[in-house]
Amino acid sequence: MIFITRKHHFCASHRLYNPSFSDEKNEATFGLCNNPNGHGHNYVLEVTLSGEIADDTGMVFDLKELKKLTQQEIIDKVDHKNLNVDVDFLTDIIPTAENLAIRFWKRLEPKITKGQLYEVKLYESERNFVVYRGENL
Amino acid sequence: MIFITRKHHFCASHRLYNPSFSDEKNEATFGLCNNPNGHGHNYVLEVTLSGEIADDTGMVFDLKELKKLTQQEIIDKVDHKNLNVDVDFLTDIIPTAENLAIRFWKRLEPKITKGQLYEVKLYESERNFVVYRGENL
Amino acid sequence: MIFITRKHHFCASHRLYNPSFSDEKNEATFGLCNNPNGHGHNYVLEVTLSGEIADDTGMVFDLKELKKLTQQEIIDKVDHKNLNVDVDFLTDIIPTAENLAIRFWKRLEPKITKGQLYEVKLYESERNFVVYRGENL
Amino acid sequence: MIFITRKHHFCASHRLYNPSFSDEKNEATFGLCNNPNGHGHNYVLEVTLSGEIADDTGMVFDLKELKKLTQQEIIDKVDHKNLNVDVDFLTDIIPTAENLAIRFWKRLEPKITKGQLYEVKLYESERNFVVYRGENL
Amino acid sequence: MIFITRKHHFCASHRLYNPSFSDEKNEATFGLCNNPNGHGHNYVLEVTLSGEIADDTGMVFDLKELKKLTQQEIIDKVDHKNLNVDVDFLTDIIPTAENLAIRFWKRLEPKITKGQLYEVKLYESERNFVVYRGENL
Amino acid sequence: MIFITRKHHFCASHRLYNPSFSDEKNEATFGLCNNPNGHGHNYVLEVTLSGEIADDTGMVFDLKELKKLTQQEIIDKVDHKNLNVDVDFLTDIIPTAENLAIRFWKRLEPKITKGQLYEVKLYESERNFVVYRGENL
Numbered sequence: 001m002i003f004i005t006r007k008h009h010f011c012a013s014h015r016l017y018n019p020s021f022s023d024e025k026n027e028a029t030f031g032l033c034n035n036p037n038g039h040g041h042n043y044v045l046e047v048t049l050s051g052e053i054a055d056d057t058g059m060v061f062d063l064k065e066l067k068k069l070t071q072q073e074i075i076d077k078v079d080h081k082n083l084n085v086d087v088d089f090l091t092d093i094i095p096t097a098e099n100l101a102i103r104f105w106k107r108l109e110p111k112i113t114k115g116q117l118y119e120v121k122l123y124e125s126e127r128n129f130v131v132y133r134g135e136n137l
Numbered sequence: 138m139i140f141i142t143r144k145h146h147f148c149a150s151h152r153l154y155n156p157s158f159s160d161e162k163n164e165a166t167f168g169l170c171n172n173p174n175g176h177g178h179n180y181v182l183e184v185t186l187s188g189e190i191a192d193d194t195g196m197v198f199d200l201k202e203l204k205k206l207t208q209q210e211i212i213d214k215v216d217h218k219n220l221n222v223d224v225d226f227l228t229d230i231i232p233t234a235e236n237l238a239i240r241f242w243k244r245l246e247p248k249i250t251k252g253q254l255y256e257v258k259l260y261e262s263e264r265n266f267v268v269y270r271g272e273n274l
Numbered sequence: 275m276i277f278i279t280r281k282h283h284f285c286a287s288h289r290l291y292n293p294s295f296s297d298e299k300n301e302a303t304f305g306l307c308n309n310p311n312g313h314g315h316n317y318v319l320e321v322t323l324s325g326e327i328a329d330d331t332g333m334v335f336d337l338k339e340l341k342k343l344t345q346q347e348i349i350d351k352v353d354h355k356n357l358n359v360d361v362d363f364l365t366d367i368i369p370t371a372e373n374l375a376i377r378f379w380k381r382l383e384p385k386i387t388k389g390q391l392y393e394v395k396l397y398e399s400e401r402n403f404v405v406y407r408g409e410n411l
Numbered sequence: 412m413i414f415i416t417r418k419h420h421f422c423a424s425h426r427l428y429n430p431s432f433s434d435e436k437n438e439a440t441f442g443l444c445n446n447p448n449g450h451g452h453n454y455v456l457e458v459t460l461s462g463e464i465a466d467d468t469g470m471v472f473d474l475k476e477l478k479k480l481t482q483q484e485i486i487d488k489v490d491h492k493n494l495n496v497d498v499d500f501l502t503d504i505i506p507t508a509e510n511l512a513i514r515f516w517k518r519l520e521p522k523i524t525k526g527q528l529y530e531v532k533l534y535e536s537e538r539n540f541v542v543y544r545g546e547n548l
Numbered sequence: 549m550i551f552i553t554r555k556h557h558f559c560a561s562h563r564l565y566n567p568s569f570s571d572e573k574n575e576a577t578f579g580l581c582n583n584p585n586g587h588g589h590n591y592v593l594e595v596t597l598s599g600e601i602a603d604d605t606g607m608v609f610d611l612k613e614l615k616k617l618t619q620q621e622i623i624d625k626v627d628h629k630n631l632n633v634d635v636d637f638l639t640d641i642i643p644t645a646e647n648l649a650i651r652f653w654k655r656l657e658p659k660i661t662k663g664q665l666y667e668v669k670l671y672e673s674e675r676n677f678v679v680y681r682g683e684n685l
Numbered sequence: 686m687i688f689i690t691r692k693h694h695f696c697a698s699h700r701l702y703n704p705s706f707s708d709e710k711n712e713a714t715f716g717l718c719n720n721p722n723g724h725g726h727n728y729v730l731e732v733t734l735s736g737e738i739a740d741d742t743g744m745v746f747d748l749k750e751l752k753k754l755t756q757q758e759i760i761d762k763v764d765h766k767n768l769n770v771d772v773d774f775l776t777d778i779i780p781t782a783e784n785l786a787i788r789f790w791k792r793l794e795p796k797i798t799k800g801q802l803y804e805v806k807l808y809e810s811e812r813n814f815v816v817y818r819g820e821n822l
Contacts, residue, residue, distance in 0.1 A: 005540050008538075009263075012177060042263070048542075081176060096331075194715075199714070234552075265552075267552045287722070311767035312723060316811070356723050360722050367469060372469055400418065405459075422587050424586045450628040451588005
């Protein structure tokens with residue numbers, strides 16, 4: 001078994017707040033990230049598959065395919081967007097890096113036809129990142 | 138003469154559009170950056186001073202001071218903000234990296250008391266950046 | 275379960291040697307790192323927690339809190355210091371990256387109140403790093 | 412137990428193709444990587460060992476030794492080489508990152524005398540990398 | 549006046565040698581880079597324009613256009629190629645980073661319609677790079 | 686004319702203080718960098734030459750030679766050292782990045798036999814760096 005990873009980039013804006021919280025609680029919980037007019041990030045997304053190497057290609061999964069799949073399922077939807085309002089599969093969550101990673105996993109996982117999705121890693125900045133490996137970790 | 142640089146980070150959202158343009162012209166001019174609900178970036182700002190080294194300190198300008206100055210004059214104003222609406226010294230411009238760099242220069246330049254401001258470099262992403270060196274370049 | 279990581283920086287000096295070794299054995303064991311007057315590094319410290327996401331915040335642990343905790347417990351103690359003599363919780367060890375990572379884990383682990391400490395990763399340089407995940411790995 | 416990693420660099424050229432495939436199938440499978448005259452990369456290789464820390468040195472394995480070992484067994488063989496024809500232990504495989512990682516593991520693993528080889532991570536570019544942890548993962 | 553830069557990536561193989569040199573002189577001059585079967589790199593190309601900011605767009609030159617232009621004129625020609633034999637505008641030179649940078653400049657410079665080409669920066673690796681600013685520097 | 690750059694790394698410790706200052710003035714001037722037992726950094730040194738390309742080699746200056754020269758004249762002297770006491774050509778200065786860059790220039794400049802030394806760039810950390818281009822800038 002081997003792990004292969006492809007890195008992607010997108011930039012987007014978001015605001016962290018819970019509409020059922022008071023303004024004070026939103027401020028205390030989310031701090032600067034609660035700015036009413038939003039802020040943004042250059043996100044980095046790493047998608048990792050695990051699997052066996054096919055003898056005739058030396059590959060687990062065609063990286064060109066993985067790139068295209070991630071581009072279509074995720075990057076084209078979120079790049080240069082406002083994550084609170086512009087992305088249909090994100091409108092019901094608080095767009096923290098944690099929640100984004102899980103939703104990205106859920107979109108990609110059923111599309112992986114060789115090997116399996118092992119990990120989604122999402123950098124919100126160079127200093128903060130999250131990793132999700134599915135429910136069966 | 139020697140050049141010293143201090144690097145800073147901030148994250149912010151923006152939308153590129155000219156209210157006097159038609160929707161079609163805004164779309165043609167600014168492309169993805171014209172998304173009505175905005176998008177965002179992790180910006181990197183490098184501030185460079187030039188000057189003579191003081192014999193008794195081995196320094197041109199106290200980097201602690203430069204850090205504090207850039208923090209107060211720029212980073213505290215723009216970090217976790219929407220650059221179209223939240224920052225008083227940016228509301229009258231289209232917040233391209235070019236325009237941001239010039240405004241940052243104009244805020245910092247009068248505050249430099251030793252040496253002179255040589256360059257403001259602003260990365261909008263790892264792939265795009267601008268440099269401004271003032272009018273007398 | 276999800277993993278969240280916060281990256282920190284500090285710079286410090288150290289010397290690697292064992293006072294019970296002969297000079298020759300210290301030289302053979304630690305090489306350049308045995309320089310009597312020491313040398314130093316820009317260390318990078320990544321602290322990773324694992325846990326469940328709280329529904330009402332979308333977060334495992336408030337990153338502002340994690341940042342403050344790591345800053346107080348570790349960074350404020352070791353930044354711009356000599357690791358052989360200036361840091362009370364390090365004076366009885368040889369300050370290799372391995373030993374530092376374990377001591378950092380031991381300081382942080384009891385303070386994590388939501389989720390659990392999963393990993394401490396310490397870069398001594400861009401080319402060398404260590405990872406510690408506790409005794410129950 | 413702790414993990415220590417040493418990073419190495421090498422540059423090399425390769426071509427991905429399977430001589431038993433038709434030209435069309437090679438093109439469809441390997442795309443741009445099938446260019447008949449080859450292309451190349453600046454590879455980054457990270458070698459990770461796991462083990463117990465020796466009390467008298469604070470180290471799992473002498474990093475100077477690990478560096479020398481990786482240099483001799485791998486880097487000196489592959490750096491500034493054509494991976495399809497110049498490297499005796501690679502001539503029978505398609506030189507994908509996946510296959511390279513496994514061959515590098517097989518060369519290093521028997522030489523590790525303290526602790527054990529835990530992971531070989533090979534970056535083909537900043538955007539693509541693979542990880543191999545041996546058969547007993 | 550302001551400077552704007554767009555960064556691009558490509559990977560390619562090359563061999564450095566002068567057919568009019570003896571084997572010994574090629575070896576002495578080009579060292580490892582003279583390997584007969586070639587080697588390769590992940591090149592990074594930064595293209596910088598200088599110019600005035602247009603008031604109605606806040607931009608010197610549309611970065612989308614610059615990206616497209618560099619992609620068409622350079623990246624599509626050299627990416628995943630052997631620089632000694634596959635690229636029509638490079639076959640008569642020794643493909644050192646220095647020579648590549650000048651040829652890239654010559655292809656781009658006539659196509660810049662607003663502002664002017666200021667600099668071509670080419671990284672052969674993270675450790676080696678060249679800068680060319682045209683003949684009138 | 687073209688510019689070629691070679692990057693080097695070294696790690697070292699230092700303390701910033703002026704023995705003719707009072708303790709209070711040293712503290713006020715150098716802050717954390719005045720820690721009596723020192724601290725340290727992973728320095729990055731970029732050496733840039735300018736010159737004409739030789740037709741028969743496609744190079745300004747043999748990078749292997751530049752690497753060897755910088756290694757001998759600078760890196761071997763400062764790597765894994767205490768810059769206040771271990772390096773003969775630095776003992777009479779306060780080892781700020783500014784002063785180090787100038788001393789490195791002075792050691793290298795007379796040894797450059799083709800082209801000329803254009804710039805010495807010294808990173809004390811990822812966030813702070815200085816540039817020196819000689820007296821005739």
